[in-house]
Amino acid sequence: MxxxxxxxxxxxxxxxxxxxxxFGRLLLAEWTKIxxxxxxxxxxxxxxxxxxxFSWLFPYLTVANWKQATPEQQANLIExxxxxxxxxxxxxxxxxxxxxxxxxTASEYGTGMIRSTLLASPHRVRMLAAKSLVFTLLIGAxxxxxxxxxxxxxxxxxxxxxxxxxxxxxxxxxxxVGLYLGMLGLFALVIGALLRHVAGAIxxxxxxxxxxxxxxxxxxxRVGKYLYTYEPTNAGFAIIGKRLPDNFxxxxxxxxxxxxxxxxxxxxxxxxxxVRRDA
Amino acid sequence: MIQATALTKRYxxxxxxxxxDFTVAPGKVTGFLGPNGAGKSTTMRMILGxxxxxxxxxTINGVPYHRLAAPLREVGALLDAKAVHGGRSAYNHxxxxxxxxxxxxxxxxxxxxxxxxxxxxxKRSGGFSLGMGQRLGIAAALLGDPGIVMFDEPVNGLDPExxxxxxxxxxxxxxxxxxxxxxxxxxxxxxxxxxxLVVIGLGKILADEPMADFIAKNSVSYVRVxxxxxxxxxxxxxxxxxxxxAQQDASVHVYDAQPAQIGxxxxxxxxxxxxxxxxxxxxxxxxxxxxxxxxxxxxxSTDPQRAPDGAAMPGWGTPVPEDFRNAQVKxxxx
Numbered sequence: 001m002x003x004x005x006x007x008x009x010x011x012x013x014x015x016x017x018x019x020x021x022x023f024g025r026l027l028l029a030e031w032t033k034i035x036x037x038x039x040x041x042x043x044x045x046x047x048x049x050x051x052x053x054f055s056w057l058f059p060y061l062t063v064a065n066w067k068q069a070t071p072e073q074q075a076n077l078i079e080x081x082x083x084x085x086x087x088x089x090x091x092x093x094x095x096x097x098x099x100x101x102x103x104x105t106a107s108e109y110g111t112g113m114i115r116s117t118l119l120a121s122p123h124r125v126r127m128l129a130a131k132s133l134v135f136t137l138l139i140g141a142x143x144x145x146x147x148x149x150x151x152x153x154x155x156x157x158x159x160x161x162x163x164x165x166x167x168x169x170x171x172x173x174x175x176x177v178g179l180y181l182g183m184l185g186l187f188a189l190v191i192g193a194l195l196r197h198v199a200g201a202i203x204x205x206x207x208x209x210x211x212x213x214x215x216x217x218x219x220x221x222r223v224g225k226y227l228y229t230y231e232p233t234n235a236g237f238a239i240i241g242k243r244l245p246d247n248f249x250x251x252x253x254x255x256x257x258x259x260x261x262x263x264x265x266x267x268x269x270x271x272x273x274x275v276r277r278d279a
Numbered sequence: 280m281i282q283a284t285a286l287t288k289r290y291x292x293x294x295x296x297x298x299x300d301f302t303v304a305p306g307k308v309t310g311f312l313g314p315n316g317a318g319k320s321t322t323m324r325m326i327l328g329x330x331x332x333x334x335x336x337x338t339i340n341g342v343p344y345h346r347l348a349a350p351l352r353e354v355g356a357l358l359d360a361k362a363v364h365g366g367r368s369a370y371n372h373x374x375x376x377x378x379x380x381x382x383x384x385x386x387x388x389x390x391x392x393x394x395x396x397x398x399x400x401x402k403r404s405g406g407f408s409l410g411m412g413q414r415l416g417i418a419a420a421l422l423g424d425p426g427i428v429m430f431d432e433p434v435n436g437l438d439p440e441x442x443x444x445x446x447x448x449x450x451x452x453x454x455x456x457x458x459x460x461x462x463x464x465x466x467x468x469x470x471x472x473x474x475x476l477v478v479i480g481l482g483k484i485l486a487d488e489p490m491a492d493f494i495a496k497n498s499v500s501y502v503r504v505x506x507x508x509x510x511x512x513x514x515x516x517x518x519x520x521x522x523x524x525a526q527q528d529a530s531v532h533v534y535d536a537q538p539a540q541i542g543x544x545x546x547x548x549x550x551x552x553x554x555x556x557x558x559x560x561x562x563x564x565x566x567x568x569x570x571x572x573x574x575x576x577x578x579x580s581t582d583p584q585r586a587p588d589g590a591a592m593p594g595w596g597t598p599v600p601e602d603f604r605n606a607q608v609k610x611x612x613x
Contacts, residue, residue, distance in 0.1 A: 020348045021380050029379035036371035037364060107364065115329060115362040116372070116419065119354075120379040122328045122345040279329040 021121045026130035029120070034104065034134060043100035047181075048146055051093035055150030058088035059157035066161060080242040081164045082173045085154030086147065087240060090177065093146070097139055097181050098209060101188025102201040104135050109196040114279055124274045128193065132267065135189055140182030147177035172252065176239035179256065183236055187263045193270040209233050217247065225249055232262035280304055280458060281326055281427065285335035288321050288482075295321045297482035298335065303460045305426070308453045310473030310490075311462035314570055318482040319462045320358070323431055327356055339427060351380040351423035357416040357430045365405025369396055369415050372404060376422055390418040409436030417445070427458040434468055446472050466563035480570045490562070497569045498560030501532040502541055505554035512550050516541065530554065 034040050062069070062077060062084075069077075077084060108114040121127040151174050155164045166174065188205050195201040216228045228234055229249040236259030238244055238252045250258070281303040288296040296318040303309045313319045324330040326337050328344030339347065339354055347353050363372050373387045391400050394414040399407070404415060413436045420428060430449070434442045449472055453459045463469050469476075476493045478486040486493055501524075506512045513531050517523045522534040533541060538555050545552045 021350065025379055025381050029375050032371065032375045032378050033364075033367075036368070036375070037366040039366065111364045112359070112362040113364045115358060116376060117379075118329055119327060119356060120351055120376045122347065122350055124345075276331070278331060279324070 021123060021126075023126055023130060026121055026127055027134055030127075030131045030134040033131075034138065039103055039107075040100065043096045043103075044142060047093050047096035047100075047142065050096060051089040051146045051150055052153060054088040054092060055085050055153045056157055059085060059154045063158065063161045078162060081154070081158060081162060082151065082166075082170050083241050085150060085158075085164075086173055086177050087237075089146070089150045090180070090237075090240065094181065094184055094209060095206060097143075097185045098188040098205045099202055101135065101139075101185040102192035102205060103198060104131065105189050105192035106196055106198040106201045107192075110198050118279050125271045128267075128271055128274055132186055132189060136182045136186045139185035140178050143178030143181035144175060145178075147174045150177075170242065173240055173242060176252075176256070180236050180239055180259075183256070183259050183263055184233070187232065187259070187266070190263060190266045190270045193274065194266065229255070230258055232259050235259045235262075280341075281337065281339055281460060282341075283322070283326070283335070283337040286322065286325060286332055286337050287334045288318070288325060288330065289333040294482050296325070296332075296479075299479065299482070299484045301477045301484050301487045303427075303458055303477070304475070305458040306453060306456050307474035308449050308459045308461060308472050309475045309477060310469045311460060311477050311479070312469065312566055313462075313479035315464075317479045317570075319479055320431060322479065323356070323358060323429060323460075323462065326429070327354070327358070329358075349380055349423070351376060351382065351425065353423075353425055354427045354429065355420035355423060355425040356428075357413075357420045357433055359416070359431065361412065363404045363412070363415060365403060367404060368401045369404050369407070369418075370400040372415065373419060373422060376419055380423055382423055386422055386424070390421050393421065394418045410438060410441060413437060414441070425457070427460070428452055429460045431462050432464070433461065434463065434465060442468065466561070466566060470562040478566065478569060485569055493569075494560055494562060494565045497565035499534060500557065500559045501534050502536060502538050503530050503554060503556045503558055504533055504541060504552065505530045506545070506550060506552050508550045512545060512548070515544060515548055515550075519544065532558075 059081075066074070108117060117127065118124065151164075151166070158164055188201075191205050192198070192201045195204065213231050213234045216224065216231055216234070218224070219227055225247045226249065228247050234248070235250075235255040238248060238250075238255030241252060244252065244255075248255070283299050283301050286296055286299040287294070299318075299322060311319055311323070321330060322337075325332050326339065326344065336343065344350065344354070367375075370387065370391065373390065374384065376382075377384065377387050391397055394417050396411065396414055396418065399411060404412065407415065413433065417430070417433065420430070428449075430445075433445050433449075437445060446468065449459050449461060453474070461469075461473065470490075473490055475489050476486060477484065478493070486497075488496075503526075504512065504516075509529065509531065513523050513525070516531075516533055516536070519536075521536045524532045524534070526532060538557050542552065542555055
């Protein structure tokens, strides 16, 4: 369209090119969305503080109460101190990621923003992909940073009791934190896209992380073991661990693969429904 | 140009939009009128690709919305002002949209100044009043300098200055050759703004024509006559073949005659005239007449939208009876 003599101020528009809503522009738009709301900052601050705090607290309490620990508990710790540090940090930290992930999609429906979003980008799958990429990279990057920071904090706190060193065999347990959080964030984003309701999706995902994944252990027999192993968050969490429990049937990387497969499947479903459903 | 062809939307058994055919052309303001529940919002959402039609199609400059490469540059829409995340500032909301379509920041500043939100641009939009939220929505619609502009109830929440501003804006946009499509309930506003009308009732398009034609077709104008010799005059007028309706206020309404003809008649018969007024029909009257008449379209149907006594439109219920208030008072005093 040529520049018009216009009621609206003219033609800085032309200078900006054709205005195609291509993927690069959608990435920028999604990044602007995420960085312009307070909930992002609150959740990320909560994640960082919770993770680092527990990376300190657990080793501190362990060292302080070493004499009262049973031989079994002592043996467990000595075998896998890194796993213990990372798990304690993740226990609360993962909730912050899950909540933020859900809000990134579900709050668009709650606030009606989805209508504005779809007017600017009617190419719905492209929009979902841009949102997913921006969010996963953000959480993954922050996750890696706090993983290593938490490791050093934990190592420092454990110093009086035992030395913990990083080598090629256990570095997976540390950078696995970033991988786990990134995938969990994406998983939560997809749950938010499927349920389109913030409170419902948060309840669902927190229940899954804290309650269901543990209650599954009560199911007896082979069925129980399969369910425990292939439940997405349990499977993904295996990447943090060194020696996995008896009722977990596959390896750490295989577990992460299962989590990724779950997420990919649900993402495809979310994309399909996004296209089919009315906004 | 917006073109709808047999556009249909079904929600379960209910037909919200029923094979709608209409065209919205550039260079004029097209008003989209209809009672509540007629299917206006559903139609607009289908035009914008938010809802999927059950059948039929609607295109924008020949393509469906989702195939527009740069949607905000072609169509700007205000559907409802609440399509904003309350935690985001007005500036950031517009910035998100601008970035998605590669529009420069200068456009964001331009539309903020245009709608007069400069002083609150960096404040959380959740705290905006209805009028401010409306203006933010208008800013978002105009962000890409689009050739087609669609507004759903734009004057909702605006003060008189705002209403005037929007009216002038829409007229100016149309004068520039843009396509302006506005839906509204405010008949008086619509009468002042729109050049062309598309009227929808119970999902069906009832009219798609210029404003003047619509009013002429759907309403009647009459002449109000008062005279000290009214009975005499009325008889004389009736014998001319004009329809004369007596009114409660000692006047008569005369149809099919011009004021000049009546005046001449009175003069020839030496009768006095105290009032001779041409009462032109309003858009509101024409609209009420047309949409009340859509009962013809549903002869014998069991459409649940109809009131039990068969009145056509989902209206406000049966009229309040004369003695309603007295009845209430009696109840209380017992």
